[in-house]
Amino acid sequence: MLDHGFLTRAKVYFFDLDGCVYHGDQLSPGIIPLLGRLRQLGIDYAFLTNNSRLSAAEIGGRLAGMGLEVAPECILPVTDIAGRFIRDKYGAVTVKTIGSESLERGISAAGHRTVSWDEGKADIVVVGRDTAFHYDKLQQISSDILSGARLVATNPDIYHPGADGIKIPETGALLASIEAMTGTTAECIGKPEPYMFLYGMKLYDAAPDSCVMVGDNPDTDILGSARAGLKSVWITNGAPADSSVWKREPGQILSCPDVVLNNMEELYRLVGGF
Structure with missing residues (x-):
């Protein structure tokens, strides 16, 4: 037994x-x-x-709406941790965030300079679950990576389970196209x-x-x-x-x-x- x-x-x-x-x-x-x-x-x-789209506070609000009260400090999403990971490993750098506003805010709060996907150069491109991902983003960030930017992913998940077993596309599904375009392998945080x-x-x-x-x-x-x-x-x-x-x-x-x-x-x- x-x-x-x-x-x-x-x-x-x-x-x-x-x-x-x-x-x-x-x-x-x-x-x-x-x-x-x-x-x-x-x-x-x-x-x-x-979860790379929502902050701890946002997840806490979602859980509360379902009937579960949880202190934000007990919620540890990669959204809030990504900026710390980058700072610990690379110091304060310029980051392009392919993902949610919450992910970008978390990275900025960790002391990094953030720029939009179509704005200038970056030291690191961070890819999260971007529900507004499109062809032009793929082309631009692939060019950034081929020009020397590091590719970092919040997580490798291809999908996460939704209601009734529906597969919800995740970061890894987007990441596959970027890795295919650039011939690089992302460094994952989650x-x-x-x-x-x-x-x-x-x-x-x-x-x-x-x-x-x-x-x-x-x-x-x-x-x-x-x-x-x-x-x-x-x-x-x-x-x-x-x-x-x-x-x-x-x-x-x-x-x-x-x-x-x-x-x-x-x-x-x-x-x-x-």
Whole structure:
């Protein structure tokens, strides 16, 4: 029998949002009592998301509209973290932001100079989920990259799940065209890369083995957890738990989740909920 004791001994839980905490504009059944149970156990929790369009405050407002009140400091979107990543690695630079106004504001707040996609030169082109992406943008930013600008992506997701299982195009779908045009590979900030996990652990002063990542995406949530050393819970949403989805990296072990569950209600029961 598998030992699930780590679920109640953890210091902090990190939850993905889309397809995990909510689906479309509806909270996942069981999420509110689950968070209440974690509070009873003295376990912190935060929301670690590859959402590159909304700030923590905006996501908090969306969650509140669904009936879940969350302090903005517990919401860690790549939207707000991207500027810090760039500053930590490259210092204060000039950035072209292909994405939302919130992403651009977050990058500017981190001390960078931001310019529009059709304005002058930039040291770095940051690509997020841009719902207004078009041919001229592709041509211009490809030219910028071929002229020496670095290509950085908020996240590699091709899509995220919407209501009724609809696939919503994500950053990775746009990124594919840019990489094809330029022959370059983007440097990614979000899951499964380690930066966001390390950022979250530092924020809560937590060691990897005291953290649990709960998510629905094996390619980002589970793979990223394995790379960063966290425990993980894969929420399948009723999909078959096919072991062929686990990623084997050269010289590394399989990035299998520690626990596989259908939904949040099952996780609630495992941590002592009824």
